[in-house]
Structures are given as structure tokens and as C-alpha cells.
Amino acid sequence: MSEEKLYAVKNDEGEWLNQYCFWGTETWATSDKDDREKVAKRYGGHVVAFVEEPEKVVVSPEEAKLVKNCLWTNLQDAFLNNINLLFRGRRPEDVTRLKSALTNGYTVAKDKRYLVGLDGLVTTDGAKQYLTKKDGKWFACRRMPGMHQDFTDDELKTAPKWAQQLDREEVTDDDD
Structure with missing residues (x-):
């Protein structure tokens, strides 16, 4: 995430000043705040700073439940102040990541799937x-949409013993 901010000029009607000095829906942002302030003064607007939204933290389903519970029960302050107590036994880097998940938002990691x-x-x-x-039966089939052919580790543990011995290939979202 870049530390440099961008600045643009906006008027009281919510329109942006573009690079041709016309008001509308397009904007012209630069990192030169002084320049934007001069332009705002000349054209009658105010300077707006654009702030990058922090990236959401990827958490496991178990961690998501912990963070969600803190948010649901409005324990955000307690979470931030007593995070070490709430996540006793976790590594310091995990505690930092979970704190960031609470303040910046989070997404839940998907289980790895295998073909x-x-x-x-x-x-x-x-x-x-x-x-x-399909329907509790294991069989061979060409790759077909709608067929259950991408399996998690837990699902493959329930497969026949011979199938558990086979090589597996991780499926990515690009493969879908």
C-alpha cells in the first residue's frame, strides 16, 4: 500500500474538477496538495484527499468466527485492549493479523480443493x-461442469482406500 496520498478538487454539488477545469463526474487527482489547493481556490471548490482502503486480511474459518463474535457482541474495544487474552496461546504474528482483520475487515480463506x-x-x-x-457413490467420469470432482482433504479421506493413494492436483479459481 502506498503512503503517498492523492488530492482532487470537488465542489459543494458533489462534482469533480477534471484536468480541463470542467466540473463533472471525472476527476483529476495529483500528489501535489498545494497545486490542488490553488486550483480549488481559483475554481471555487475544496480539496479532497483520496485514501487507499486497507487490504482485507485472509483468516481461517475458525478465526473468522472469533473475529465475527467480537463484532457481533460489540466487543471491539475489549478485543483491541485484551487481544492477548482473547487469543491465548496464539503466535504474536497471528494476534497482529487478527487485530488487523477486526479493524480493516477480513475474508475467509477457502479450503484447498483437489482434482x-x-x-x-x-x-x-x-x-x-x-x-x-454423486449420491454417495464414487466413480470415474470425464471433467464435467456440475459434477462433484473437486474435493477437499476431508472429503478425500472418505474416498475408497485406493483413491486416497492417487496423486491429486490442486484446483485454483482459474480452473473453475
């Missing part, structure tokens, strides 16, 4: 087959 290719198994038209589950 299990079945080497040597192909359909009659040559398409590779993958471990698939």
Missing part, C-alpha cells in the same frame, strides 16, 4: 477420467 485424475482411464473418445462422487 484426482485417474491415469490410464479414458472414455471411448479419449477423454481423461477423474474421480467423481
